[in-house]
Amino acid sequence: MFDFLTNIIMYSLLFSMNISTNSGYYMDAMQKNSDSPAIINQNSLGIDISAPYAVVLDKKSKKILYEKNKNLQTPIASVTKLMTALVFLNHNPGWETKLKIEPSDFRPGNHALLRAGDEVTVKDLFYLTLIPSSNEASMALVRSTGMSVNAFIEEMNSLAKKFRLEYTYFIDPTGLEPANISTAYEISLLADRAFQEKDIIYVVQKKEYEFQVLNTRRRVIAKSTDKLLDSFINNKENNYVIVGAKTGYIDESLYNFVAEVRRDNHSIILAIFGSKTSDDRWIEAKGLSEWTFSNFRWKNE
Numbered sequence: 685m686f687d688f689l690t691n692i693i694m695y696s697l698l699f700s701m702n703i704s705t706n707s708g709y710y711m712d713a714m715q716k717n718s719d720s721p722a723i724i725n726q727n728s729l730g731i732d733i734s735a736p737y738a739v740v741l742d743k744k745s746k747k748i749l750y751e752k753n754k755n756l757q758t759p760i761a762s763v764t765k766l767m768t769a770l771v772f773l774n775h776n777p778g779w780e781t782k783l784k785i786e787p788s789d790f791r792p793g794n795h796a797l798l799r800a801g802d803e804v805t806v807k808d809l810f811y812l813t814l815i816p817s818s819n820e821a822s823m824a825l826v827r828s829t830g831m832s833v834n835a836f837i838e839e840m841n842s843l844a845k846k847f848r849l850e851y852t853y854f855i856d857p858t859g860l861e862p863a864n865i866s867t868a869y870e871i872s873l874l875a876d877r878a879f880q881e882k883d884i885i886y887v888v889q890k891k892e893y894e895f896q897v898l899n900t901r902r903r904v905i906a907k908s909t910d911k912l913l914d915s916f917i918n919n920k921e922n923n924y925v926i927v928g929a930k931t932g933y934i935d936e937s938l939y940n941f942v943a944e945v946r947r948d949n950h951s952i953i954l955a956i957f958g959s960k961t962s963d964d965r966w967i968e969a970k971g972l973s974e975w976t977f978s979n980f981r982w983k984n985e
Contacts, residue, residue: 719744719745719983720742720745720747720983721742721745721747721749721950721980721981721982721983722980722981722983723979723980724978724979724980724981725979730750730975731750731971731972731975733752733956733968733971733972734959734960734964734968735752735956735957735958735959735964735965735968736752736753736756736758736957736958737752737753737754737756737758737867737868737955737956737957737958738750738751738752738753738754738868738954738955738956738957738968738972739751739752739754739868739869739871739872739953739954739955740872740952740953740954740972740976741869741872741873741876741952741953741954741955742950742951742952742980743876743944743950743951743952743953744950744951746873746876748869749952749976749980750972750975750976751868751869752868753868754867754868754869755851755867755869756867756868757851757865757866757867758865758866758867758868758937758957758958759862759863759864759865759934759936759937760859760864760865760866760871760932760937760940760957761859761860761864761932761933761934761937761940762817762858762859762909762930762931762932762933762934762940763859763866763871763930763931763932763940763942764854764856764857764858764859764864764932765813765814765817765822765857765858765859765930766874766875766878766884766930766942767840767843767844767854767874767878768813768822768825768826768840768857768858769810769813769814769878769881769883769884770843770877770878770881770884771836771839771840771843772810772825772826772828772829773881773883773884774839775829775830775831776806776829777806777828777829777830778806779805779806779807779810780805780806780807781805781806781828782803782804782805782806782898783803783804783805783806783809783824783827783828784801784802784803784899785798785799785800785801785802785803785804785820785824786800786824786827787800788823789820789821789823789824789827790819790820790823791819791820791823791858791860792860793819793858793860793934794816794817794818794819796818796819796820797812797816797818797820797821797904797906798812798818798820798821798824798897798904799897801899802897802899802900802902803897803898803899803900804824804895804897804898805895805898806825806828808821808895809821809822809824809825809828810825810883810887811887811890811893811895811906812893812906813825814884814887814888814930815887815888815890815892815893815906815907815908815909816893816906816907816908816909817909817930817931817932818906819858819860822857822858823857823858825857826857833856833857836857837854837855837856837857840854840857841853841854844874847873847874847877848873849866849870849873849874850870851865851866851867851870852865852866852867852870852871852874853865853866859932859934860934862934862936862937868955868956868957869955871942871955871957872942872953872954872955873953874942875928875930875942875943875944875953875955876944876953878928878930879927879928879944879953884928885927885928888908888910888928888929888930889913889926889927889928890908891907891908891913891914892905892906892907892908893905893906894906909931910926910929910930910931910941910943911962911966912926912929912943912966912969912970913926913929915966915970916970917945917969917970917973917974922947923947923948924945924946924947924973925945925946925947926943926944926945926946927943927944927945927946927951928943928944929941929942929943929944930942930943931965933962937957937958938957938958938959938960939958939959939960939961939962939964939965940955940956940957940958940959940965941954941955941956941959941965941966941969942954942955942956943969945973947973947977948977950977950982952973952976952977954969954972954973954976956968956969956972
């Protein structure tokens with residue numbers, strides 16, 4: 685009899701959460717904050733995505749509109765570089781400061797855009813860190829602050845604590861280490877903070893960056909890793925704008941993406957982690973954006 689009653693209670697709880705077939709579900713923003721967007725279709729079961737971790741956060745109210753395993757830790761890969769950029773901005777030696785690339789700056793991973801001995805500006809390093817997600821640029825950017833790598837990482841973790849990111853931890857500034865971990869929910873909060881910095885959003889909105897190595901005059905064109913900059917969710921004719929975004933990939937994390945997307949003056953933060961393919965993360969990011977804006981109504985609408 686006890687098992688029978690327990691099963692009824694559990695069924696009632698699961699049904700009340702409107703769980704979709706993929707174990708993700710929307711959070712009925714009916715949630716106590718009157719500024720929260722409200723679900724339009726009460727019968728909506730959410731949206732089916734293959735990524736194991738995801739969150740959609742309303743930027744203004746900070747309410748979760750959709751979640752899937754939002755509190756489970758996972759490697760975050762190059763999404764790490766959002767925190768790297770935030771710590772750097774606290775120690776920026778000046779955008780036109782010159783720095784020579786050293787062999788110790790190089791890390792395995794993505795294709796190197798810089799060469800040992802190249803002389804570039806701090807501005808170049810900052811742009812290369814966020815647009816093509818250059819690992820050697822990230823390490824040189826850390827070096828430009830005058831801090832040791834260990835001291836820089838310590839400040840990354842201190843800033844995470846300041847932001848109350850309890851399940852977020854860093855051991856390197858590039859994201860190549862799988863021990864750089866967080867959750868979809870906490871990364872949405874980190875992205876929300878990062879995309880308040882005008883220096884960051886100005887850079888990540890660029891589809892490419894072209895510059896000249898100072899001492900060799902070699903020209904370099906760096907392409908953004910964010911393929912959605914050419915999609916319908918970054919098209920003003922559709923009233924969509926990507927305010928900011930960052931990608932990430934290592935074998936241990938698979939394909940990650942976090943972005944702030946705005947439509948009709950309403951912004952959401954979406955975080956998707958663990959997509960099996962790069963195309964999957966783009967498709968699911970577009971799907972989550974469209975589903976959210978189609979299924980929720982904001983107070984002033």
